[in-house]
Amino acid sequence: MGVKLRDFGIVLVDEELGGYSSGDLVSGQVLLELSEGLAVTALRLEARGCARVNWIDKAAAPGSAAVPTRYREEVVYLQHRQTLREAPGNQGCFMLQPGKHEFPFSFQLPQGPLVTSFNGKYGSVKYWVTAILERPYVPIQIVKREFCVTSQIDVNAPNFLDFSTFLIASCFATGEAIPIYAEFENCSSRLIMPKAAIFQTQTYLANEKTKTFRQMIANVRGNHVASGSTESWNGKALKIPPVTPSILDCCIIRVEYSLAVYVHIPGSKKLMLELPIVIGTIPYSSFGSRTSSMCSQFSMDMSWLQLALPEQPEAPPNYADVVSEEDLARQFPSLPQADHLEHEFGSPMFAYIQEFRFQPPPIYSEVDPNPTFTEEMQREISFEI
Template structure:
């Protein structure tokens, strides 16, 4: 290759930063032939991008059905900082002789930035770009992405450390007959509402089947929901629902009651957005599902879960009376978090940018903090905290 570019970060090989930190590093350029250029500049930028298509059918000429493709898009720029590292005084072209060139860069990142994310229909991306400005030719553009983590500290938001409970009752009708077919009652709970990657979510459920219907499968699943929002041609949302971790309990027979429990592991996944991004919203819940056959619909209970970046430490900041030290909390992790690549939950977004051919780490995935707890769950039991509950709901099948 005539020109090679390596972009590195100072004292941060993983390339993970938070808003408000100083991002600095080095760009190393190596060229083996003379290049006519106007200059070299380094850009550090962050942006969010959303794009998807939908198809609409309408009546066309001669009463023929015509299918149109509608593009939904949105774009937000978070920051864009550029510095010229090599430029002639008069702005004219000059020759870059073969050799190795090194340039340093440094930028203070804005304080309020959404976390990096890469989904099927959108991305929140941050990158360092080195551009060789070439007259009358395509520029040489080299990109190196990095990760931004927006902190979600459970020590400052202890509301997420309360237990969560939900309960549902569903009545079944006799198919093709009048009368009552019985009901199924389910109550699900988790000890707290906030977790970090590396923890496991202890899920408990009590199921009482008083119906003539058996369930061929019961399961608990951690689910990620991503809402993508468009600006053009008008405001619209598209949702992507993806299972993260699944646990199977087995069948539930007629007139049977069971107590179910499992631990759902949390891998390296994006933290909950909490409205930090205007065009992409990431949220999670634990779903307990009972699957039935025939004309009966499945029964589910959803427990909202918040994925954070800093776990709740038991007896954290005891001098601050605003932080309760006796609430249910997490046992101190064994070590600082490791920043691991996000797991692939499905297809990832592509910008279709021709300049991406010069990107280092083309298959880049954001890195998220993953903690290691000695007891796995990282939860310290405590029955004194009140549970977050909702009134039981009742559904009835109609035929």
């Protein structure tokens, strides 16, 4: 910068409050400290914000000499220019005296949605301010200062409250803990380990090609479950670390999150249930805690499971109590004996009975699926009429 220019920098006001959002006023000062007088043509300011995607695809067919392909794309969200000081009239320059000088500036961010600042594997969303110092007969000097923009995502908004699949609540804010309700039953002969994790998936788009990067950002594990044993998670907490909120409004970069509950089985593929979630910036603010409401909702929604899967299934009613004498009088073909069936299947019949133990009952119908001979005749007569 030379001996005359001791310091050249940018200071932003209220930057420590957590960044800016769409429509906010960005203000600050450009600082100059001089050891002696300095002739200046102009001092200008530029603000810019854009999303950029950039990666190289080195994949090529075996034996070919294909040139690696570079994929690039850019979308501009902010473009602002202003002059802080310039020579008046036809004068070529103005003089700045030795010492410290402050040049205030301010500009407003666009009112429309701004994509959250992000720095990823193959792209980024960045916003910055540039101060440009022009002097006669000297190359211009610049200094940059990056600032953070956050797109506010209120998880209380109706569109996010309706965004749910299997999860009772699928929108959370950074710093919150996700309560997980699950039950693991080990029917294998191996020792298993239940786990849960939050995954971040970055998707980049350029020249009609996509690039994806996936990483785990948080995880939690339970206790080992022995063969024939079970483990229940009644609201096991998985805390969301400080991460970039979900980016769903950028046409070339998407940042999405998912909650995965899975079982690690040694020597085998893990069983996984993965569900999408949205990570916002404004936490859930209902009357009463999210955890307590989810607990009560979970208890209510899962109460049917206790009825559908009893520990001791009830014995079926007596056949003679539910079948009429007319049905008893019907002639049925003789059924094969159990020994013969076990020989045909190659295993005891009990193994096949267990397969249908928890099957749902038949669908109710007004038409008897097994009509008597009289009912069949009546039905044929009605069709003929």
